[in-house]
Amino acid sequence: MSKLFMPLLLAVCFLSFGISATAAKRDFYQIKIYHLKTEEQEKKVDAFLKDAYLPALHRIGISKVGVFKPIINPETAKPTDEKLIYVFIPFSSREAFFTLEQKLAKDKAYWNDGKAYHDAVFSEPPYDRIESILLNAFDKSLQFTMPQLTSAPKERVYELRSYEGHTEKISKNKIKMFNDGDEIGLFKRLGFNAVFYAEVVSGSRMPNLMYLTTFENRAARDEHWKAFSADAYWKKLAAMPEYQKNVSKNDTRFFYPTDYSDI
Numbered sequence: 001m002s003k004l005f006m007p008l009l010l011a012v013c014f015l016s017f018g019i020s021a022t023a024a025k026r027d028f029y030q031i032k033i034y035h036l037k038t039e040e041q042e043k044k045v046d047a048f049l050k051d052a053y054l055p056a057l058h059r060i061g062i063s064k065v066g067v068f069k070p071i072i073n074p075e076t077a078k079p080t081d082e083k084l085i086y087v088f089i090p091f092s093s094r095e096a097f098f099t100l101e102q103k104l105a106k107d108k109a110y111w112n113d114g115k116a117y118h119d120a121v122f123s124e125p126p127y128d129r130i131e132s133i134l135l136n137a138f139d140k141s142l143q144f145t146m147p148q149l150t151s152a153p154k155e156r157v158y159e160l161r162s163y164e165g166h167t168e169k170i171s172k173n174k175i176k177m178f179n180d181g182d183e184i185g186l187f188k189r190l191g192f193n194a195v196f197y198a199e200v201v202s203g204s205r206m207p208n209l210m211y212l213t214t215f216e217n218r219a220a221r222d223e224h225w226k227a228f229s230a231d232a233y234w235k236k237l238a239a240m241p242e243y244q245k246n247v248s249k250n251d252t253r254f255f256y257p258t259d260y261s262d263i
Contacts, residue, residue, distance in 0.1 A: 028091045033131040036083040044126040050260040052114030066263030068255035090144045135198035147193040147214035158255040166248040171207035174246040
């Protein structure tokens, strides 16, 4: 091997390794949903998340955690309706998720600050149940993004969409529409302020993908979707034969961030 060829080979190998390392850096998300029956439970979980859980996650390097509550229509709401708190946790890898409980177990402040929650008596549980959804970030959106909003948190509208497919193959086709079809690029161009786009790898509804967009208020949300529906590229993309009938169910939910949410 010539002396001239060796440096070139090393440079190519280094470049290839760098590209592979970059490509492998993909966020892994968890969405925890607290199902609550009473206002007292809601207060207990809020206090736990604010004073113990989020600070503990911050200490182990998860600096941004989203905590959201549903936007309720007061005209249709009932006192007996289930209450929900959504917690969005972005992990830098799957390993970071699977080692989380081990790290929390060693955090004395976490146990002390959340004592009222951890040691709740049998007759006064802090929640009814916890639902967990695990997700892989999309190829064209490998890391989550902080929304750029200026309105007060309770004025904001965070829209969580869940697209189910009638088979695993069809669900992958919708994901391909976001990546290769550049539906993600369209959302970005129109200023949807998306936090994440991801495929559900474990959850109660599968096969499925989810994404979270954010807006200053409800009027801004409606204006953005009106622009999306009228966009020439969307009309072209939606008409492509390869992307037909790839969503069997669209579940849309609206939230606002709590005052202690990082996102």
